[in-house]
Amino acid sequence: MKQKLFTLGLIAVVFTLVISACAPAAEAPAVEAPAAEAPAAVEPAAAESNEEPVAEAPAAEAAPVEQTAVIGFTASLTGKLNVESTRQNNGFALWMEDVNEAGGIKLADGSVVKFESKFYDDESNKDRVQELYTKLVTEDNADFLISPYSSGLADASAVIAEQYGKIMVTTGAASDGTYQKGYTLVYQAYTPASHYLTGSLDLLANYDPAAKKIAIIHENDKFSSDVATALEAYALEKGYEIVMYEGYDSGTTDFSPIINKIPADAEAIMGGGHFADGQQLAKSISEKGVTAKFISLLVAPPEPTFAEIGAAALGIVGPSQWEPLAAFTPDFGPAGADFATEYTAKYGEEPSYHAAGGYIAGLILQKGIEQAGSLDPTAVKAALDSLDMMTFFGRIKFDVTPENHGLQIGHDMVYVQWQQVDGGLVKQVVWPLAGKTADLLYPR
């Protein structure tokens, strides 16, 4: 009996000890919590201080409350998306360095926010993305999210952002589909796929309003077909006549049979797919002596190696999310040339549009937080909804209709054309006019 009582007593003592040992630990976050809430407490003071000169708050000015916002994302450090994702990651890191070095962002309450990033390797794998974003939100307490590179991975990550009520800027992701799912907190930095070639029609109309006959030849994968469908709809709406609409299988190398079908009166050829087929298509068009005056192809033309096909590249137009030489005049953030110089100095290569996409994602968040004057998601969301800015990347504005919330509608693709300068082939930006470096070579 005594023995039993002793055991019970011992258990009780151990239990009490355990409880008391746990208590401070359990309270610890509670202590932190007020600290996190501090800005809220400061707010009224800040509001008051607005009414009179800040004379009374020298202490606050000398050492403004500094807080750190965590930006979470995954990067494809390994796997097939490694190259593009690493560049995007570099671009983002550069933004963070810039903003932190500039002293962070001053909020309305007088506190200053600096940024730190938390990221994991998603191995270019969709399945890892959702798991890791959940971890970023629940364990790493990320305040804001950036998407991974590529439409597929970004789409997978967007669900998590929405579920946990976190604002996400997607970059490196052009698919329209993500923004048609009723999300309210996901914002797209890239021009959506549906607009990849519509700008080339505007470009054509600008130089030759009389040209009306378009041949569309596109790769039969989802991305290129979507682009072609959107292009066709836009062309019909603008009064163009589609004289040919033909898909080809991915991996096609012999384009002669398709080119033989192009009607002789076609004035423009648009379409393409990815790099290899686009390059071969351009080459075959030239070899076959096709007389169309304007040719605009997806993906391939902006790549430097496109020029390997020599004279066949001359006059070919292609859309790019961004080009280092695009001469936009930004009203927010660095100028394109400054970004390019800084990036090249740090990473030893000229920035691609993937790198610019990484930087711009940070810049969008920065503008949103600055305008909101707080880190509160609702305020930042309101700021992003009304955002309309010109950056070195181009214009940024989001669709706020419930059907397409977050879809990028301000940013235009930059259209490059290979032109002959001093006997060599160089890329020139020909559209939009705000960023052009040369007039369109027309007819090509």
Next chain:
Amino acid sequence: MNLVTIITALIDGLLIGVVYGIAAMGLNLIWGVMKVINLAHGALISLGMFGVYLFFNGMGIHPYLSLIIVAALGLLMGIFIYYIAIARVINAPHLSTLLATFSINMIIIGLGTAIFTTTPRDTGFSLGTIEIGPFNILGTRLVAALITILVTALLYAFLYRTNTGKHIRAVSNNRAAAELMGIPSNRILALSFGIGTMLAAIAGALIATFFSFTILSGEVYELKSFIISVLGGLGNPLGALLGGLILGVLEGALPLAMPNTWVPVIEFVLFIIILLIKPSGLLGDRK
């Protein structure tokens, strides 16, 4: 659609068909002589492409001169592959040789991807366009077709006019009997594999003069080679050329009448029909 378009399509088809033919010939010869399905065929075609690319773009050697070097290297490489990977399993069931050549394929593709990446390459070589009346014929394709015909003629002369050629045919016909007659069958098989590989390399080298390519580009021609071989007749090099021409003309002409994505459907339907009514192929031996 006018007559000019149709004739242009036929010319294009014939010119590309001849090159398909030489690609298939290598596969066909190896099967015919040693009953080995060479799954590394596509990878070897790719190596031929890169061979010309490296010699021409890297060292400035004219593509058609590079072609001769590539062909010689192809021959040596084929003999090397035979002794390393095939000779030991030549008498084993077909699955073993299939796996052996598949391994070679994976090794070439793996190394090729690591060295060259999968970024498309282009030699940027051009011979301009020859205009005959209303028809435009690409110089590089015309030369490729002529070289193919020359190589086929040389191959025939070799197989039917030389002693070694006779040995190859003898081994192909009945290996045991050939050995009893004192023909060194192992050396003949090595040479046959070498010639098959050489033909693949030549095909690749010719294709590289007019198409962009990656280390994976050979796969397309490997698949076509299988169809062509069955169509023309397994084991018959001339059948391969005929099969190639048929495939080329179909690919050139059919898209004029239908969306080009339908072409493979028609091709494979034809493939099945040939298998049903003449399983040995158009020029195949009746066995």
